[in-house]
Amino acid sequence: MSESKPLFDEAIQNLLESLKDEKDMTEKQQRIIASAIEIIAEKGFNGSSTSEIAKNAGVAEGTIFRHFKTKKELLYALVGPMLIKFASPLIMKDVIRIIESEAPAEDVLQSLYENRLDLITENLPRVKILMQEALFHPEIMDSILNNLARQGRALGDNFVTERIESGEFRPLPTNGITRAIFSTLLGYFVFSQAFPEEKGEDDVEVIIDILLNGIKERHGD
Amino acid sequence: MSESKPLFDEAIQNLLESLKDEKDMTEKQQRIIASAIEIIAEKGFNGSSTSEIAKNAGVAEGTIFRHFKTKKELLYALVGPMLIKFASPLIMKDVIRIIESEAPAEDVLQSLYENRLDLITENLPRVKILMQEALFHPEIMDSILNNLARQGRALGDNFVTERIESGEFRPLPTNGITRAIFSTLLGYFVFSQAFPEEKGEDDVEVIIDILLNGIKERHGD
Amino acid sequence: MSESKPLFDEAIQNLLESLKDEKDMTEKQQRIIASAIEIIAEKGFNGSSTSEIAKNAGVAEGTIFRHFKTKKELLYALVGPMLIKFASPLIMKDVIRIIESEAPAEDVLQSLYENRLDLITENLPRVKILMQEALFHPEIMDSILNNLARQGRALGDNFVTERIESGEFRPLPTNGITRAIFSTLLGYFVFSQAFPEEKGEDDVEVIIDILLNGIKERHGD
Amino acid sequence: MSESKPLFDEAIQNLLESLKDEKDMTEKQQRIIASAIEIIAEKGFNGSSTSEIAKNAGVAEGTIFRHFKTKKELLYALVGPMLIKFASPLIMKDVIRIIESEAPAEDVLQSLYENRLDLITENLPRVKILMQEALFHPEIMDSILNNLARQGRALGDNFVTERIESGEFRPLPTNGITRAIFSTLLGYFVFSQAFPEEKGEDDVEVIIDILLNGIKERHGD
């Protein structure tokens, strides 16, 4: 990892704190969070009113502001835990172990995809919100870039470099391959979200097949 | 094209009409459109106020509503022309010609990517708005699905089927390959938008290289 | 008539002038007036927009303001002629002749009712507007009071006094009888307007019959 | 009563509910209602702004919309209770008792007038609003027709028919007499409202005297 001292800005600090809270939350707070996730995922942050969120959560409107100073802080409390889950040392160690294993690339990627996709599909509405609102809230975008993206990029580059050196991958630009891996994943995810009815059962496997087949070197194949 | 009678719903009808208008628009209308594109692309539809759009366009707020009955109609006037440009018969013919040519897949995809990417990058803010707001406005999503997606899917499947039959592509599921092509494109695009600073010069080529290498059959390679 | 010098205030002056105009009006002006009558009678003055009136008249919105300085002046131009028709010396002479005739009260009232009801039913929408808007525009109410009401009251009192003196009417308070005559008329009119479906053929005659039967002295009946 | 199942339409249902509320209203709600009555009676519904009503009530404009979803609902909350008071079974029983008594018509009508006039003069501004706005809001007019008018008409016709049969009233058309009674009352009321300065002390009595004298049979008089 080239960036060993990620700049944890204030936003992330708050997010970290709210993560800690999420386990100690009262039942009302959890209902508010759940309600907000549901509604904001459907209508967007600016399209959702605190009154609707409160009603849907079965609490008084004022109760929201007892737990979250502002509406925006409620948003942070939704997306923060996602960022932290993705980037948490605990989970990151798993990722690092997978990536640094000597297993064939197929297995590594497959494990990686599964690992990430589980996280994503379990938290789909939150991820949707995270991706949507990152476009409008620079501080969220910065958190993603400073944490997920940077780490992911570093890990990916390491992985790709090693595999190229070992002769498993074709000697294309490292950057390009890393980007290809990530953007294929991202594209697959966005595509399935946008056009759910088009989705087939074994699409993931076909796409990984194609991706790896495209990346890997052919040894006397 | 399997879908020879695309369902042009009411929304699209309105959009078509507004496209025609775009060339006859007065200077004020164009200033309003330009201002709205700028602001909505940055803050989202719900995050942008008509008063800000008006101020930025240098017109009175009331003037917006002389030209666009509601704020939503202004949105349609922004995204409509994009849909129409993408789906217009004129341009579609180009696409069909490229796809149905006998050229090697590399050239076909390269032309296709360039053709589409030009359209996209020339209208980047509009495309951003289109993609973002489609998530919150079902009628926009429907227009995309009923027009772009359906056509694209049909064209792609034809192309892939032919290439598999001719032995150029590996005999993977047609659907999967088509989806891989589109989602790779989409992923590349979303990725470059989300993390512009990460973008390299020849990324497109690397990605196409990988994609095709992954898809194509290896003949005694 | 006790009040021989009616106070013609400024409002009435304007109304008089607009009456003169009504005959010299261009076709557009007449279309505007006709359109305004139609729409304001249905929706009230404040509920009608100049743009709707213009559209309905087939003229540009600006054209209204070329002919009527303000929207209110347009209202005056609608109701003014009514006031003047009701109070104009020409027509007043007719009324005076009817009232001062020696004919039996039945004939006098019948003539009077017919004379007034013709005027009213021929100009029903204007009369509706006049009555409605008088409640909200004191200057219109003043015009009515200073002209119609005062004259009508004076004429009525004279008529009633004479008939009481001649022994045809019962010696009730003059005021009361006059008011009874007018308010019966008014009630009949308002009632028929409010509940048109309840209206019978010969209602007027029954009501006059009752009214006069109630007022007249019984000579050896 | 011929119409034993009055059609209580949705509007009336809402009105009924709002009546129940009127007693449980908070002080602010009552101030809003009082302020709205005052201002709308003077300027009409369309001529009154919610901001003026709020200012006059000493509350924030938003407070109005916390208690009444729309401006129109505020109007309903003003006129509804009137309709209900007039038509409420409790009061209707009084009316029926009066009308079905065997007392001479003078006493019946006098009691009736007093009973109704009290109700009206106690709620004069509301009644004014009710009558004015019924002209522009068909749903209000319908409520009046379906409730007050229908009931009143049925009661009146019964009363008149009985009195004609008993020989107390002249054998004129029942309809006509009923209409005469109501429209005389209405005319008297409208007249006094329109020209308050003309009003004398004992006008009601004179008018009832004339009305009844006109309706009643003369027995060897």
Added chain:
DNA sequence: CATGAATGAGACTTCATTCAT
């Protein structure tokens, strides 16, 4: 802690009126 009435800034929209063409 929780409530929900109250707030007032600000959102979208309408409208009477003006003015260059």
Added chain:
DNA sequence: GATGAATGAAGTCTCATTCAT
């Protein structure tokens, strides 16, 4: 004279936020 685009004040209504209970 007629037009209709442009205006900006004012209208109705929503909303995040506060605070007394």
